[in-house]
Amino acid sequence: MRIDIITIFPDYLAPLGLSLVGKARESGLLDLRIHDLREWATDRHRTVDDTPYGGGAGMVMRPDVWGQAIDDVVSQGDMPPHLIVPTPAGHPFTQRTANDLAAEPWLIFACGRYEGIDARVVADARTRMRVSEVSIGDYVLNGGEVAALVVVEAVGRLLPGVVGNPESLTEESHGADGLLEYPVYTKPPSWRGMDVPDVLLSGHHARVARWRRDEALRLTARRRPDLLARLDPATLDDHDREV
Numbered sequence: 564m565r566i567d568i569i570t571i572f573p574d575y576l577a578p579l580g581l582s583l584v585g586k587a588r589e590s591g592l593l594d595l596r597i598h599d600l601r602e603w604a605t606d607r608h609r610t611v612d613d614t615p616y617g618g619g620a621g622m623v624m625r626p627d628v629w630g631q632a633i634d635d636v637v638s639q640g641d642m643p644p645h646l647i648v649p650t651p652a653g654h655p656f657t658q659r660t661a662n663d664l665a666a667e668p669w670l671i672f673a674c675g676r677y678e679g680i681d682a683r684v685v686a687d688a689r690t691r692m693r694v695s696e697v698s699i700g701d702y703v704l705n706g707g708e709v710a711a712l713v714v715v716e717a718v719g720r721l722l723p724g725v726v727g728n729p730e731s732l733t734e735e736s737h738g739a740d741g742l743l744e745y746p747v748y749t750k751p752p753s754w755r756g757m758d759v760p761d762v763l764l765s766g767h768h769a770r771v772a773r774w775r776r777d778e779a780l781r782l783t784a785r786r787r788p789d790l791l792a793r794l795d796p797a798t799l800d801d802h803d804r805e806v
């Protein structure tokens with residue numbers, strides 16, 4: 564997979580050189596390239612924004628600079644890219660989105676700042692490529708870089724070979740079963756007066772699996788009843804329904 568990120572703060576994406584995503588880049592599983600939007604500015608002050616039509620506070624990022632940047636990055640590849648634009652006005656980014664994006668050959672992230680990117684940039688891009696405006700949550704950030712970090716991590720870890728044990732991808736919160744993950748424990752068996760649940764020390768795999776699913780169902784019902792409501796009833800057995 565190739566990922567390009569266009570931003571006025573390239574250093575913000577430095578964490579993508581660490582840990583699993585960093586290793587994926589070193590191994591060639593992930594071809595990640597960061598571009599400074601100011602490379603496409605046309606004046607000596609390397610200006611990328613201007614005042615908003617209609618008035619109001621803040622500045623808007625210029626279409627001419629963004630348009631040329633996206634055109635040039637797209638021209639470097641030989642396949643159709645999927646443009647990802649992080650924005651508070653975007654469609655919610657979920658694990659399902661991550662799974663879908665992990666199947667794409669090439670993602671280009673446009674990280675906006677200030678009050679956002681001139682709307683014509685996305686409109687123009689939609690005439691030539693797939694565009695997804697995504698939100699990582701209902702709160703205000705100062706730009707799209709943090710969201711790009713989140714999306715690249717969520718997508719990158721799904722690429723075959725990135726996570727050592729693919730099994731660990733199956734039993735996670737928001738995983739295939741649509742539940743929150745059960746509580747986990749390790750040594751020592753007793754710590755500050757709290758003991759690890761006996762079933763986890765029993766060595767009885769079927770009972771452990773049953774306990775874990777029960778805990779996941781209880782936690783999901785308590786913290787995210789909306790996720791429980793979305794579950795396909797066919798995936799719940801009679802015991803699940805009693806939990």
Ligand SMILES: Nc1c(O)cccc1[N+](=O)[O-]
Nearest residue numbers: 650698699700703704710
């Ligand atoms: N929430 C937000 C923002 O305030 C600015 C850029 C991107 C996002 N987001 O993806 O959620």
